[in-house]
Amino acid sequence: xxxxxKTLFIETVGCQMNVLDxxxxxxxxxxxxYELVHDATAADVILFNTCSVRAHAxxxxxxxxxxxxxxxxxxxxxxxxxxxxxxxxxxEEVRRRAPHVDMVxxxxxxxxxxxxxxxxxxxxxxxxxxxxGRADGGxxxxxxxxxxxxxxxxxxxxxTPFQAYVRIQIGCDKFCTYCVVPxxxxxxxxxxxxxxxxxxxxxxxEGCKEVTLIGQTVNSYKFDHGDGRRSRLSDLISRIHDIPxxxxxxxxxxxxxxxxxxxxxxxxxxxKAVKYLHVPxxxxxxxxxxxxxxxxxxxxxxxxLHRSREKVPGVAISSDFIVGFCGESEKSFxxxxxxxxxxxxxNSFIFKYSPRPGTxxxxxxxxxxxxxxxxxxxxxLLAVQNLNSLEDHKRRIGSTVxxxxxxxxxxxxxxxxxxxxxxxxxxxxxxxxxDGHDRLIGQTLKVHIREASPFTLYGVAETGEVGGGGLIPxxxxxxxxxxxxxxxxxx
Ligand code: 5AD
Ligand code: SF4
Numbered sequence: 168x169x170x171x172x173k174t175l176f177i178e179t180v181g182c183q184m185n186v187l188d189x190x191x192x193x194x195x196x197x198x199x200x201y202e203l204v205h206d207a208t209a210a211d212v213i214l215f216n217t218c219s220v221r222a223h224a225x226x227x228x229x230x231x232x233x234x235x236x237x238x239x240x241x242x243x244x245x246x247x248x249x250x251x252x253x254x255x256x257x258x259e260e261v262r263r264r265a266p267h268v269d270m271v272x273x274x275x276x277x278x279x280x281x282x283x284x285x286x287x288x289x290x291x292x293x294x295x296x297x298x299x300g301r302a303d304g305g306x307x308x309x310x311x312x313x314x315x316x317x318x319x320x321x322x323x324x325x326x327t328p329f330q331a332y333v334r335i336q337i338g339c340d341k342f343c344t345y346c347v348v349p350x351x352x353x354x355x356x357x358x359x360x361x362x363x364x365x366x367x368x369x370x371x372x373e374g375c376k377e378v379t380l381i382g383q384t385v386n387s388y389k390f391d392h393g394d395g396r397r398s399r400l401s402d403l404i405s406r407i408h409d410i411p412x413x414x415x416x417x418x419x420x421x422x423x424x425x426x427x428x429x430x431x432x433x434x435x436x437x438x439k440a441v442k443y444l445h446v447p448x449x450x451x452x453x454x455x456x457x458x459x460x461x462x463x464x465x466x467x468x469x470x471x472l473h474r475s476r477e478k479v480p481g482v483a484i485s486s487d488f489i490v491g492f493c494g495e496s497e498k499s500f501x502x503x504x505x506x507x508x509x510x511x512x513x514n515s516f517i518f519k520y521s522p523r524p525g526t527x528x529x530x531x532x533x534x535x536x537x538x539x540x541x542x543x544x545x546x547x548l549l550a551v552q553n554l555n556s557l558e559d560h561k562r563r564i565g566s567t568v569x570x571x572x573x574x575x576x577x578x579x580x581x582x583x584x585x586x587x588x589x590x591x592x593x594x595x596x597x598x599x600x601x602d603g604h605d606r607l608i609g610q611t612l613k614v615h616i617r618e619a620s621p622f623t624l625y626g627v628a629e630t631g632e633v634g635g636g637g638l639i640p641x642x643x644x645x646x647x648x649x650x651x652x653x654x655x656x657x658x
Contacts, residue, residue, distance in 0.1 A: 175201040176210035180227065181218025183381050183419065184352070185251055187332040189216045192250065192280050194321035199281050208238050212246045212284055217253035219347045221521035225253055232265040239267040246287045248272060250280070252351035256525070258297055273297040274352050275313030275337075298353055306354065313338060313353035317366065322373040327573055329376045329609040335363050335403065336382030341422065343449075344460045344527035345489065345520065348383055355383070357390045360398040364406050371412035376609070377571060378413060380404075384422035386430055401433035408437045414611065415571060415594070417441040423448060424463045426471050431478040442479055443513070443596035446471070447487035451506030452499035455492055458532065465506060472510060483513040483595035490548060491541030492520045493532035500544050507551050513559060513596065514622075515552045517545050553621040560597070560619035567629060568593040570614045572607050576600045599624045 175196050179189040192214065193203060207213045215231060218224040228249070239247055248270035249261050255273030262271070269287045272280055275298035283294040298312035315337050322328050339348045340355040367378050380403070382388055388400040400418065407416055416439050423446050434440045448468050450456050456464065463471075475482055488503060507515060519541040522534040570591035578600070579588035589603045591612075600623055601614050607628070618625035 173199070173201045173212070174204045174210045175212045175214070176204055176207045177214040177216060178207075178231065179216040180224050181216070181220065181252065183332050183379070184334070184337075184383070185216050185218060187334060187381065188251065188274070188277055189214075190324045190332075191318060191320075192216070192277055194324045195278070195281050195318060196284070197321060197324070199284075207235065210245070212248070214248045214250055214280075217249060217251040219252040219256050219351050219523065221518065222523070223521065225257075228253060229264055232268065236265075236267055243291075244288075246270060246284050248280070248284070250274075250277060252347065255297055255351045256347060258295060262293075269293050271295045271297070278314060278318065301350055301353070310338075310354040310356060313356070315356065315358055317358070317362070320366065320370060320373070322370075322375070327609065328374050329571075330573070331370050331375045331378055332381050333363060333366055333370070333378050334358065334382070335380045335400075335418075336385060336388050339383040341384060341462070342460060342527070344458065344531070345492065345523065345529075347523045347526060350525060352383065355387065357382075357388050360390055360403050360406065363403060364410070367407045367413060368410050371410050374412075374609075376413065376611075377415040377417065378407065380407075380416065380418040381420075382418075383420065384425060385418045386421040386425045386427070399427070399429060401427075401429040404430075404433050404437060404440055408439050413439060415439055415441050417443065417596070419445045421446045423461075423468050423471050426475060428474075428478065431475055434482070435479045441596060442481055442594050443483045443485075444475060444479075445485045445487075446475075447516075448506065449487060449489050450492065450495070450499070451503035452495070455495055455499050455503075458494060458528070459489075459492060460527070465502070469506075469510075481595065483597065484510075485513045485515060485596075486510070487516045487518070488548060489518050489520050490544040491536035493522075493528055493535060495520075495536055495544075504548060504551055507548055507555070511555055511559065512552065514556055515548070517548050517552070519545055556621040557619065560621065560624055563597070563616050563624055564619055565616065567613050567615050568597070568599060568624070568626070569611055570599045570601075570626075571611050572603065572609065574608050575605070593624075597624055598622065599626055601626045601628050603628050 177189055177193060179185050204210050215228050217228050239245055246269050249268050250272045251274050254271045258271045261268055270283050276296035279296050283296060286294050299309045301309060317334055325331055336357045338353040338355045342349050386400050390398040404416055407413060421444055449459055449461060451465055453464050522529045570593055572589050572591040576588045576590035584605050586602060586604050588600055590598060590600045592598055599614050613629040614626040615629055616624045616626040
């Protein structure tokens with residue numbers, strides 16, 4: 168039908184789960200002959216893979232859809248699709264606010280994207296593919312309507328061929344009162360360990376060195392084999408550990424209550440397991456945690472931190488916080504400040520509470536903390552965290568660390584290819600930048616740390632191959648944007 172290459176544009180917001188979903192959607196459309204382009208207006212198919220965790224993420228998508236209204240009117244043959252969390256949660260609203268959208272596809276239906284694109288092109292009729300809402304059927308029915316979408320991988324679709332996300336679990340059954348995820352991603356389901364191991368084996372065969380196992384509460388992973396055997400996350404990590412070629416195994420995001428000793432033992436014992444745990448606490452006040460229905464107390468979280476550090480010496484731990492949650496008094500907030508001060512997290516992701524329609528918190532409690540107060544608390548908490556991060560980083564000056572080199576840093580991206588500023592991560596997930604040749608990308612290298620900012624370690628590669636004299640460009644100092652790719656998963 169087409170005498171030219173079919174083109175596809177996709178914008179992804181949100182967590183690693185969305186990044187992986189987009190990778191897989193792009194892979195499936197590439198198999199249909201589509202090529203990725205970076206300009207929406209040059210594409211035959213325009214997709215938005217969306218996030219509903221905070222209102223801001225949704226508004227960004229509605230604005231982007233609004234900007235495309237005229238383009239769509241002038242180019243009616245273009246297919247415009249909304250995928251993911253917003254699609255699953257708000258199909259009606261998407262239809263109302265963006266009637267020019269042709270396709271609304273929920274998180275559990277992404278495997279159908281190629282077929283739906285074709286259907287829109289054939290019929291010019293809008294297409295909708297959604298899983299059941301949590302209250303729209305029995306547990307089994309609802310669960311079955313969320314399909315795990317894990318087709319054969321296409322290495323060329325990943326930002327770096329030597330790193331990959333691997334889904335081990337979908338959905339969430341924790342129902343924290345502020346959170347949309349149990350609605351947008353459906354019931355918790357753990358994938359069969361044999362399938363996960365097979366995927367990791369395939370990835371390793373394609374040159375992948377680092378796998379990041381992802382799940383909303385990844386450490387709650389459990390698979391019942393039906394014959395009395397059960398696989399836990401620790402069992403899974405041990406099996407992946409045996410795969411030749413895999414050098415690093417990470418997992419995100421952890422739920423505090425499920426940080427079991429067998430998992431901590433595996434992280435300590437298995438050399439390929441990254442010594443880094445992301446364990447969101449959300450608040451340092453028991454009353455707030457109770458209203459959030461987080462199922463643990465600050466005391467038990469402290470015990471978990473202590474146990475983790477005792478069992479895995481040198482482990483780096485990071486956290487998430489929500490400030491300005493319903494009824495968070497100054498006293499509650501100060502308890503959170505104290506927790507951050509004493510806990511020495513490697514880093515923290517801090518969010519202002521965003522009431523989400525349909526959640527328990529939104530139904531039961533007023534969003535009673537003014538925006539300026541949320542902002543101030545956000546800044547105050549960040550200031551304490553940044554001091555701790557700087558202190559942690561400064562302690563590493565003079566040490567030599569093993570860095571898996573991911574690519575040019577933000578500064579390096581503006582430098583000509585060859586010897587330029589590169590970035591990578593240590594076994595404790597610390598970001599390191601240094602000067603090196605592009606051919607080192609994808610390799611693990613020893614780097615001597617010379618300088619530190621709250622976000623980054625600056626070093627010199629210990630190799631004859633580097634070139635560039637190991638100079639640290641001052642302009643590189645403080646590059647918070649390199650701190651993270653996408654948001655952490657929730658937990
Ligand atoms: N408002 C603000 N932050 C939220 N998060 C989840 N839901 C909300 C909300 N309604 C934060 C939590 C979670 C992180 C990924 O997003 O801190 O761990
Ligand atoms: Fe589940 Fe995490 Fe959301 Fe809680 S915050 S409901 S654990 S995804």
